[in-house]
Amino acid sequence: MRLRTQTAYAFLTPYLLVFLAFWIWPIANSFWLSFLNTRSANWTFNPRVTWGRLLVDPAFANALWNTLIILVIQVPIMIALATVLATLLNSSMLKARGLFRFAFFAPVVVGEVAYAAVFRLMFNHEFGIINKMLAVASVPAIPWLSSPNAAMAVIIIAVTWRWAGYNAIIILAGLQSIPEDVYEAATLDGVSKTRQFFFITLPLLRPVIVLCVVISVIGTMQLFSEPFLITNRGGPGQATETLGLFLYRQAFGAFNFGYASAIAYTIAALAIVISLINLWLGRERE
Amino acid sequence: MAGISLKKVVKRFGVYEIIHGADLEVADGEFVVFVGPSGCGKSTLLRMIAGLETISDGTVSIGGRIVNDIEPADRGVAMVFQSYALYPHMTVEQNLSFGLRMTGHDKADVARRVKRSADTLRISELLKRKPRQLSGGQRQRVAIGRAIMREPQLFLFDEPLSNLDAELRVQMRVELARLHKELGVTMIYVTHDQTEAMTLADRIVVLNAGNIEQIGAPLDLYDDPANRFVAGFVGSPKMNFMAGRIVETNNGAAIVELVNHRGARLRKPAVDAPAVGSDVVIGVRPEHFFNAGEGDCDITIKADVAEHLGSVSYVYANAGREELIIEREASRQRANGDHLTVALRADRSLLFDKTGARVR
């Protein structure tokens, strides 16, 4: 090896060591683990109790179902909302744009525990502000955290609140890359603002929106903090238990690392497959 | 088809007044070119006619109808942008037809117009391509094709050729002239390019800092500019300006001495000559220097550099603090430090007072 190359590797070594120890090794090791029965005293090769169990475990099916439900409802709502927010942010009529941009981005940097605590309070059955407001509109109080469907709704609302602004900022960047004169040409052509949005803005935003969908899918597949903190570990019962939570329960509740590894690989595989489908659906067609 | 009339048109952006009361009449079918230095308000004026900018004051009429409060789409104008402004995600065909499809035109009619527009602009082979698969010239053609789809009564062009290379520019310039002849509609065209302005225009509007300095046929502006700004702006290379002083006035004429050329005097007819002793400026185009002794007075200068273009040569010289450009017959000599004597003719020079206004 030439000296220069050696020097480069020498400088890279500390990072590579960390990367190897805390990234590559766990990834490789957990793959191996996912084939072991880790509940016996000495771990033996037995994929039937890990990969095989995934196929028949109703608790896994429940967590998968919950995760997919959240995904299917939350991601489209959030992206649509983010697109609307971005369009409003981009409006030339808006004053104090910087302030709004910061405000939309702020939820992402708020501590998870603090934000979860606030959501728990807001959705409290007896004295939460949400039920208070519903009462004003003469809607009977909803047991947000103790009814399975309502708890799912709270999770969806919370995740949407947290990440819609983040996606809106990304979409805003996309909006700002569309040249103004394209709209001017359309205006001269007599195309209404609404039609300009649907026939010019949306198609030109497609790559950015696909990116946001993929990021959101990956995030939601790993959803953990909200059901852990807001609905108290996937409650009521297992009604809001997600794959991430289920994985955590298997690994650090039951210490079944083999099964947990298989779940982890399943989450990753699903995230990749769903993202690829999105990329394929959103591809540039010639 | 329609003429246009601007009356005391003013544009303000906040507290800044950008256009200070422009008056302009454009006849039906005329080709009018706006020229002027960067930032003088050419695009702004054009966009006000199109309806893309509001009119702060005054009126704009198209075809006899005041359009101040009429939507851009209803003004019967089409605009071609410097950046082409094609819809990037649509094919050429979709680009052409988009406006008409969106406003509910009959399908067969749209198809017929696409075909005609594509034929006129020779882009029929490109209909299935997206803008990014086209060259600059092809894109510009598509942009013009899109503009003619709506059969507008008025075309507006904002520096449409400035992104093209020199050769393509010449080619497109000829095509634009052909298009104007074919369609016979009114066109307003913004450009920086002298040649485009001189060759395309029926009339040129010279703008400076938000004011219309002069309106006239290309050669009229060249031969008979109203002021020093127009004189300096029209023609390439630029007109030379030499400091002068009035040394005598008598029966409708002024004798001007060139300050940097002792003894060189020109007798200029001047009805309303500035007083004796006033500072004035003599303007002489590079091509209006003559061989020594063949004019009304001679000047001798020291040549710095000569540029030989093959057909002509330009000699750059410094006299006093004045930079002079003198056109000479083609030559291949280096000119460093050579002394050169050339003649000026009173009838081939222009007299300006110190405010820049022409004295005749």
Ligand SMILES: Nc1ncnc2c1ncn2[C@@H]1O[C@H](COP(=O)(O)OP(=O)(O)OP(=O)(O)O)[C@@H](O)[C@H]1O
């Ligand atoms: N939206 C705006 N807000 C404020 N000032 C503007 C705006 N648009 C243009 N101006 C100003 O108006 C003046 C004229 O601009 P305009 O674009 O019409 O110039 P132009 O003659 O087309 O120049 P160029 O040859 O460089 O294209 C400039 O001083 C510019 O800074």
Ligand SMILES: [Mg+2]
């Ligand atoms: Mg301009």
